[in-house]
Amino acid sequence: MNAPPTIDLARISAMDQAQAARLLKGVRDAALSGRRPHLLPRPVIGDSWGRMLLGGVDPDHDVRARPLGEEEVAERRRASPLADVLPDLRDILVSVADAAQHIMVVCDADGRVLWREGSAAVLRRADALGFELGADWSEGVVGTNGVGTSLVVRRPVQVFSAEHFVQTHHAWTCTGAPVTDPRDGRLLGVVDVSGPLQTVHPAMVALVDSVAKLAEARLRDRHVTALDRLRAVAAPVLARLDGRACAVDAHGWTAAVTGMPPVDRLALPKSLAAGRTWLPSLGPCLVEPLPGGWLLRLDDPGGTPQPVTATRLVLDVSSPRRWTLSVLGGARDWTHDLSPRHAELLYLLCTSRAGRTASDLAEDMFGDPARTVTVRAELSRVRRYLGGLLAHRPYRFPEDVDVDVIMPERSADLLPHSTAPTVRAARQGAEP
Template sequence: MVGSGNLEAALPAGADPRRYARVLAKVHEAALTGEALPSRPRAVIGASWQRMRRLGIDPDRGAERAPLGPDELESRRRESGLAEALPTLRGGLISLAEEAAHIMVVVDAEGRVLWRDGSSQVRRRADGLGFTEGVDWHEEAVGTNAIGTALVARRPMQVYSAEHYVRTHHAWTCAAAPLHDPRDGRLLGVVDLSGPAETVHATTLALVDAVAKLAESQLRTAHLSELERLRAVAVPTLSKVGGRAVVIDPHGWVAAASGLAPVDRVALPSRCAAGRTWLPAYGGCVLEPLPGGWLVRLVDEEHPAPTKVVLDVSAPRQAVLTVSGSAGTWSHNLSPRHAEMLYVLARHPAGRSAAELAADLFGDPARTVTVRAEMSRLRRHFGGILVPRPYRFADDIDLVVVRPDAPELVLPYSSAPGVRG
């Protein structure tokens, strides 16, 4: 399952790097020529190589993609949500990068290199590879690599030597960890340490992951401060509003509520606008803009039952839930974990017990406490769409699942048995 926290180093414990690189080169060549593999690559690497063959990526050159111009690069930096994390990332990694002959690279969620720091010698080598600010370093552009594959797998990745799909990258080692927005779980991008293959070290991945988590923690602290500032506006606003209402930030986090049971967060549509709307958790509502958020006033009307739900997992980067009914249509971008849970339930129309769902998601039927907590959160978000005992989509809903052509492209970041099985 995504977010399991397991770190898998590219170099096996005790392995000689040069000898292991030669083994990987033979495996890589056999995989490309269709010969019998002398040994199997790591599962995450094998899955990535399979995606590259399907995409037709040239193993000698990758795909030609133009870099960003200076103005677009600056715009991406401002809009990425990563600028606030940059001091933490630099503080935790730059000194190591310079000492260990590495460079630190920060990319956005689309794989575009936004910042690059570290060893000047390694930066010059990276220039020769085209590994510069503004370039696209996603799998679809340069094949299997720690940055692009971490964006797909949604977990920390170390890629060494011939695990890279494109041959010109075999002289490199890289370790990357995803960075998420703590406000909505959205993938912001990846931070990476890259260097010559001979500098590979098993602990590099753990360090990069730890610094990424520290940066996310500081982003979370900044968000809590923003929510406190919104709360100062919310309390006097709600005192003047009659009836049931909540004040939320742009991501649905609740600053204050009046006449309603308190919740941490309200699921919002992908696009919010002032005026009449419908939220699965509340039914009919009116949204009014506030400095730093929204005032949500509940309209006294019967909560309309949705009639159709579309779970779209066809795009590997973002799963979307669309709910339709008499009150209109509402779409919401799903977090990776919620996408996993809803997809598993969609595969089992008769429903799953907490133990069955724990086995589906974690491979461990004993993890029922985690499952119940997540399902409670999902049901608060999505109202009457989900029902308990057993957990399932409501019986009167027309459920449609939109899948990609290849089964392995369904939530490719997920290792949940109920998704991959």
């Protein structure tokens, strides 16, 4: 039997709003009752509804967590890198939002509302929904929505009317796009434009996504400026040294080197401190503080970095939003936070010990075995911190290294950002 067609949001947006809302309500009602629908929800919405059903979110009534107090909101604002790019967000989005009877909302990585601006009338309607400063708008609290769902899938999401899982939000439309830190890929939060469902427009997705990318570009510019300052401080220090040394910022980005090939970035432990230590990419070294970063002096001036060794690798993908790889049993145990793409690739490799070619992984990731360039580029970055622990031709881990994968309790929470066909199949309970 052929599957029903999937909803096209552009066509829905072109309909009479009441007609579109009724159509989406019928799709949602069928999904909640287990009946076969005439139309399927969009994949990002259907996946989110599945998470809500498994998580026990009430589809009929919203649940409002206690909003943060004024002092905690102020503290989170001060700590958020998004505060630095707020003027850019305002310049573009607030005027658009106000004219279109929307509001601009900026949330942190926990889904907490830190800033709101725009139409006064819509702000009052948002207050009635609990969409206020300090509110928790994460998916597990308020169901499928442009803020919380965008945080989970790490890509732009527009949610219209009955695509919201919770019925009390059906009069609303929201479009969110995540903002990540260009220094380390950490999720910083979401930029969102929300308003009454009558104001929905599919072009809003492209606008909000463009503004989120602009924010990331501004943060990248600030990072380059900070590296230039560190380079200016480090250059005279490195000029006086013999042997191998480098200056890096707190995230491991290299500002300057001497006596060794330059690399873009080094894997650093979270709690790096002055003194002697061991780093997976360098081996034993002396760490000294610099303004804006660290000076790393290698203990063996004429040698080469020690190879990474281990007897066990542990890939932890149990969390829907943070993934780590631990290397155990070597010269030092260490843990590395993974980007979304590296988490996907390492999951595919850890669950296929026989190894995968670049073509195999391209098929797993994109459904297209010809997309090997992206795969090889990402795995070359992985090998910078894994070294000989990741062989190639095919890509695989050594047979004498135990590989464990810590999975989430629910398969639906496995790398929920991933659109890789093999990962999607695993989320639905099929073998990877």
